[in-house]
Amino acid sequence: MYLHSRRILLQKGISALLLMLFSTRSIAQNFRDTDFWETLKTLQCDLYVVEHSSPTYEQLNALAYLHNVLQQHRVTQTHKRFIRNGVQWLNEAAAAHYKKPYTQLTPQQRQMVLRAIVKETWGKQWVETILTYIYEAMLCDPVYGGNGNESGWRWLHHVPGKPRPSKALV
Amino acid sequence: MIYDICIIGSGAGGSPIAYELSRAGFKVVVLEKGPFYREENFTKDEIAVSRRDLYSPLLEEEQHVIYERQHEGSVKRYVGSEYNWSFWNGSMVGGSSNLMSGYFHRLKPNDFKLRSVFGAIEGANVVDWPISYETLEPYYAKVETVIGVSGQVTSHPFAEPRSTSRFPYPPLEENGITRWFDAACHTLGYHSIATPRAILPYRALEREGCSYSNFCGSYGCATGAKGSARAALLQRCEAQIISEAFVFKLQSTHNRVSEAHYFDSAKRVHKVRAQIFVVAAQAIESSRLLLNSKNRYFPKGLANNSGQVGKNLIFSAGGAGEGRFVFESLTPKQQKRLMEPGLFVNRSLQDWYEYAHNGRVQKGGTIDFLFEHANIIARSVREFYDGETLLWGKALQEKVHRKLTRSRVLTFEVFNDWLPTDYCNVAIDERVRDIYGMPVGAINLYAHPHDLEVGEYLAQHAVKVLERMGATDISYSISSSPPPNLVAGGCRFGHDARSSVLDSNCKAHELENLYVTDASFMPTGGSVPYTWTIYANAFRVADVIRRHLKKL
Numbered sequence: 001m002y003l004h005s006r007r008i009l010l011q012k013g014i015s016a017l018l019l020m021l022f023s024t025r026s027i028a029q030n031f032r033d034t035d036f037w038e039t040l041k042t043l044q045c046d047l048y049v050v051e052h053s054s055p056t057y058e059q060l061n062a063l064a065y066l067h068n069v070l071q072q073h074r075v076t077q078t079h080k081r082f083i084r085n086g087v088q089w090l091n092e093a094a095a096a097h098y099k100k101p102y103t104q105l106t107p108q109q110r111q112m113v114l115r116a117i118v119k120e121t122w123g124k125q126w127v128e129t130i131l132t133y134i135y136e137a138m139l140c141d142p143v144y145g146g147n148g149n150e151s152g153w154r155w156l157h158h159v160p161g162k163p164r165p166s167k168a169l170v
Numbered sequence: 171m172i173y174d175i176c177i178i179g180s181g182a183g184g185s186p187i188a189y190e191l192s193r194a195g196f197k198v199v200v201l202e203k204g205p206f207y208r209e210e211n212f213t214k215d216e217i218a219v220s221r222r223d224l225y226s227p228l229l230e231e232e233q234h235v236i237y238e239r240q241h242e243g244s245v246k247r248y249v250g251s252e253y254n255w256s257f258w259n260g261s262m263v264g265g266s267s268n269l270m271s272g273y274f275h276r277l278k279p280n281d282f283k284l285r286s287v288f289g290a291i292e293g294a295n296v297v298d299w300p301i302s303y304e305t306l307e308p309y310y311a312k313v314e315t316v317i318g319v320s321g322q323v324t325s326h327p328f329a330e331p332r333s334t335s336r337f338p339y340p341p342l343e344e345n346g347i348t349r350w351f352d353a354a355c356h357t358l359g360y361h362s363i364a365t366p367r368a369i370l371p372y373r374a375l376e377r378e379g380c381s382y383s384n385f386c387g388s389y390g391c392a393t394g395a396k397g398s399a400r401a402a403l404l405q406r407c408e409a410q411i412i413s414e415a416f417v418f419k420l421q422s423t424h425n426r427v428s429e430a431h432y433f434d435s436a437k438r439v440h441k442v443r444a445q446i447f448v449v450a451a452q453a454i455e456s457s458r459l460l461l462n463s464k465n466r467y468f469p470k471g472l473a474n475n476s477g478q479v480g481k482n483l484i485f486s487a488g489g490a491g492e493g494r495f496v497f498e499s500l501t502p503k504q505q506k507r508l509m510e511p512g513l514f515v516n517r518s519l520q521d522w523y524e525y526a527h528n529g530r531v532q533k534g535g536t537i538d539f540l541f542e543h544a545n546i547i548a549r550s551v552r553e554f555y556d557g558e559t560l561l562w563g564k565a566l567q568e569k570v571h572r573k574l575t576r577s578r579v580l581t582f583e584v585f586n587d588w589l590p591t592d593y594c595n596v597a598i599d600e601r602v603r604d605i606y607g608m609p610v611g612a613i614n615l616y617a618h619p620h621d622l623e624v625g626e627y628l629a630q631h632a633v634k635v636l637e638r639m640g641a642t643d644i645s646y647s648i649s650s651s652p653p654p655n656l657v658a659g660g661c662r663f664g665h666d667a668r669s670s671v672l673d674s675n676c677k678a679h680e681l682e683n684l685y686v687t688d689a690s691f692m693p694t695g696g697s698v699p700y701t702w703t704i705y706a707n708a709f710r711v712a713d714v715i716r717r718h719l720k721k722l
Binding site (some may be wrong): 046047048049051053054072073074075076114118124127128131132135136139140141144153155156157158159160161162163164165166168169170 | 212213214215216217218221222223224228229230251254381383384385389392509511544546547550551554560562563564566567570571574575
């Protein structure tokens with residue numbers, strides 16, 4: 001574990017550079033909050049597929065979890081801005097390909113849009129970010145609002161370390 | 171009030187002084203920048219601890235500026251908060267020793283005389299230490315009993331001399347994979363070493379034994395079994411500890427430090443007076459404090475008329491690698507044994523601590539073997555990619571499920587010397603200030619190419635062990651990226667006041683009552699994690715300070 005931080009650093013350095021590049025890009029102001037969360041919910045369901053042994057989307061509680069992330073003070077404003085801006089860019093990409101917002105596309109069209117945006121630097125970084133918070137929601141201690149009934153841990157046969165947190169610290 | 175001793179920093183460098191001197195009846199105060207967490211505050215909370223870095227300052231508030239020198243000579247500037255590049259590690263009472271894994275290795279006798287034994291290396295400022303292994307050995311032994319080191323003495327070609335025949339505590343319980351490891355090493359002719367750990371296997375020293383929680387490194391220990399400076403020392407002595415006290419300046423005359431000035435959490439300034447001051451704020455921050463404490467007597471920074479403060483910063487060189495053990499190649503019994511949580515691997519190799527290369531013997535290093543960290547989110551996130559392709563949906567979920575439930579990763583970490591050079595040091599960046607308004611530390615980074623060659627050599631041997639054990643997906647990375655949790659140097663000790671900051675007792679050459687006892691004193695780092703040596707040296711200096719105080 002001594003060298004763990006060295007490896008994390010390499011990943012973070014790249015991520016930070018991308019966030020710097022893209023978080024300040026201007027976005028249109030006519031995007032409503034309801035559209036924002038609806039888009040994220042649709043996207044999360046496109047990125048996470050429920051199968052017989054895996055947790056349900058409801059057990060993940062991934063949308064509420066992401067909402068909490070955007071309130072956490074240990075998450076930088078730059079990172080939060082990147083998440084928010086990415087939703088707008090996703091819709092811009094959907095409109096460019098199909099002239100419709102992301103939520104109004106068919107599942108096949110949405111996958112096409114995703115495959116297109118991950119070819120771009122911002123898109124790959126942003127989708128990875130959204131995926132990361134889905135997996136955080138699935139595998140966090142339930143005190144953070146995700147991992148309902150510890151379904152994520154059971155799915156991966158994970159034994160949590162003890163003592164477990166009694167409340168969310170971030 | 172005038173204390174006998176004021177210690178800045180409560181980690182492995184400062185706490186032995188607090189422990190020894192307070193138990194000897196002296197008035198000791200410890201000023202610690204971080205909060206005071208105790209056993210009951212530590213949980214295995216991956217979100218808070220590992221994913222949100224709960225134990226580090228927010229970089230928007232406190233950071234470093236990094237100047238990375240490329241091999242062709244150009245320099246890139248990184249403002250830490252903009253690049254999420256942190257050099258903090260364990261900002262709390264007890265410091266980073268709370269979060270260590272406790273892999274404890276002593277330095278070897280030749281580590282104290284690197285220049286004499288192995289000769290000069292072009293572009294590197296390698297020097298001998300002003301003390302020998304024999305001087306430090308009794309203190310290594312003391313750490314074993316006071317901090318609590320468990321293990322089994324193993325005979326091997328580079329085993330260091332010991333004054334005792336065994337460790338005071340027996341080895342921790344081990345996962346069955348250690349038998350595969352030992353067998354592979356036996357076949358290859360390598361000497362498998364049972365890694366000593368600063369972890370108590372059972373209740374002792376007024377602390378509980380290890381609970382085998384499966385979450386050790388990066389996490390605070392909820393039982394107190396891990397030999398952190400807080401659990402093993404500060405909680406067992408009467409030293410006064412003031413937490414959330416950020417010391418930003420030491421005031422001095424021409425030859426004595428008179429006061430330490432600190433901000434509390436409300437940014438109010440306080441002043442502490444003492445007979446003796448000990449700086450142990452972690453290598454980078456100790457140099458920063460001295461450099462930020464310049465005055466009319468020390469215009470380049472406290473104890474820095476030689477210009478040596480901050481120079482010859484070093485890290486642990488090396489890297490990490492891994493191999494995967496998959497169910498398809500194991501019997502059901504082996505599968506069960508492999509997946510058993512909590513038990514340790516605790517194996518190391520030091521067969522190449524010195525080795526012949528191009529007709530001359532040169533310094534090598536240590537390889538520690540351990541299971542991949544149990545953090546479940548981190549282990550899932552690392553499966554997001556198939557080569558360069560980002561996965562999602564069913565493809566990703568199937569991969570995550572298969573990798574995490576039907577295989578386990580054994581990792582290795584390589585430790586070799588980070589050669590000290592003119593280009594790796596600590597300075598002050600006047601353009602960037604922290605939330606207290608103080609200039610932040612500027613870290614000038616440079617890794618000597620020789621470091622990578624040695625790391626590569628060691629990693630290749632680790633790979634052979636993994637191959638012999640039957641691992642798949644074997645990979646490694648030897649890197650010049652500095653591990654922020656393994657930093658030393660900046661205030662070298664030595665006999666010559668022109669080329670070192672501290673004398674052989676870690677007292678500043680230029681000041682009568684200033685000691686530096688974290689890893690800053692180390693002119694070279696050896697090829698092991700530093701913590702045991704920091705502890706041992708601090709116990710040694712505690713004896714020096716005790717004699718010093720008796721003369722006052």
